[in-house]
Amino acid sequence: MEKGSKQWRFKERKDLTFASDLTIRGMLKKLNRAIDATDPRPVIQLGHGDPSAFPCFRTSPVAEDAIVDSVRSAKFNGYAPTNGILPARRAIAEYLSSNLPYKLSPDDVNLTSGCKQAIEVVLSVLSHPGANILIPRPGFPSYEALAAFNHLEIRNFSLLPDKDWEIDLDAVEALADENTFAIVIINPGNPCGNVFSYQHLQKVAETARRLGILVIADEVYERIAFGTNPFVPMGTFGSIAPVITVGSISKRWVVPGWRLGWLVITDPNGILKETKIVESIHGCLNICSDPATFIQGAIPKIIEGTKEDFFKNINDILRQDSDICYERLKGIDCLTCPHKPEGSIFAMVKLNVSLLEDIDDDIDFCFKLVKEENVIILPGITVGLKNWLRVTFAVEPSSLDDALGRVESFCQRHAKKQ
Incomplete structure (x- = not known):
């Protein structure tokens, strides 16, 4: 030939x-x-x-030492459960609960290979024929790329520069219809450097409740706030509308290459469990790759040992x-x-x-x-x-x-x- x-x-x-x-x-x-x-x-x-x-x-010396100790322990050389090892999930649940009005369970926490994989999982799980998702503009472009990959219709709402980059909630209500399933918010903001106030986040939750949609809260920069508004996790309003929070240790501990993220259910009313969304997340994780086990093993020491x-x-x-x-x-x-x-x-x-x-x-x-x-x-x-x-x-x-x-x-x- x-x-x-x-x-x-x-x-x-x-x-x-x-x-x-x-x-x-x-x-x-x-x-x-x-x-x-x-x-x-x-x-x-x-x-x-x-x-x-x-x-x-x-990053902190505590984080570096925790990684070394985890590797040398020889306890974390095998496969982990698809949602992550229990000590790591427990440590993250306690860490995030310190900023919430209720206590998360380790079962609410799912570990992922960085925050981006958490985004991939949630968009894969929530996609269905004809569905659309509300995404901020400006925003993190991976949301649009991954939504398009999952054949989701993208509807962009504006962030308002003359209002400290708040969400245009009137535009959100006008964009949504019966095929809208979620709104994405990024707080603290990438790319705008803003931090949403408690009052504004509450309005977001109330808007989501009226529309019958959930909130995907990207909090990869959580607690990196140094201005007028303190960081308030969107999960604070999980009793108003269900929230799926995605985050990681990447930014706060300055280790983006370690690829340890999480997808957390912040839904005290159990709506996401009742609608089988939680079950679907676990099903998706069963066919995904996991974060490195030795990094999972180091998480409790990293979180508990790093000083303020x-x-x-x-x-x-x-x-x-x-x-x-x-x-x-x-x-x-x-x-x-x-x-x-x-x-x-x-x-x-x-x-x-x-x-x-x-x-x-x-x-x-x-x-x-x-x-x-x-x-x-x-x-x-x-x-x-x-x-x-x-x-x-x-x-x-x-x-x-x-x-x-x-x-x-x-x-x-x-x-x-x-």
Whole structure:
């Protein structure tokens, strides 16, 4: 047979190839290829959500020791139950219950390979023909990608920059119909750096109850709050409407590569059990891969042994970074940050391209910025807002100041002449 004469029947799935180009990882991969290797200045990453890249954000020694102890114990070399080992689930239930008006059971907790797998599981379980899901814009693009993969109709509601990025609840009610099954909220906010108030979250729960839908609460940045509003878990309102909370140790312990997440049922009325959603979650986990068992084994020591001083230090650095980011951006004419970040590690910044020469849009801005200044920022279109930028401020404060100085120089160089 001549080479190439066979007619192969497999082919690419073009929707996934196209979608991957618009993911955060896909976009950052392209931006990293545009780095000028001849520039002697260090590359400063303000695009990704991985603070562990910077020395000031190293995880706690307790967490490191717990991993070592877990491996050396030889107790966690085998397979784990599909929903996770009991000591880990118990530790996470107690940890999350400390912020709730009722006590979670270990049976409410399901361990996953990071928060993203928790999202995959819940969207897989809740998908059915004709169903739609309400997703914030701007938001975390994996929700849209995974919803599309599960053939779910996506209906975007807006977050309002002039109202501290609160949810447009009137739009939510207008978007929902009899085929809507859930609303996604991300708190503290990725990409907006906002922290929803108790009152606003209660309104979200009441809206969900009226619509007969559940709330998927993405709290991967839980307790990373350093502004006016304290972090309030959505599960606080689980008696109003059922809540599925997804989270992980990734951000608070600064270990995103450890891939230990959770999917937690916060539903004191038992609605999700009665409707067999809990049973379906367990069924889905039975055919999924698990987080590494030795990391599960370390969880009790990680959670119980990490002192509050560690978390306070992280939040203090992020508060300082937020101040630097917000104040430096004020001095750049073409950029506007409508709300000072009060949580997570991100800020959304509006780009006014009409004030710039030879800059077409946010993607063009970011590619020219990295080529000229060795600074990487994520184009806002990747998270749902064209001509905005998502800036990660979880950086060494001196490096953040340096990076924003380079951004200012870039904007001055490209400013339209008066």
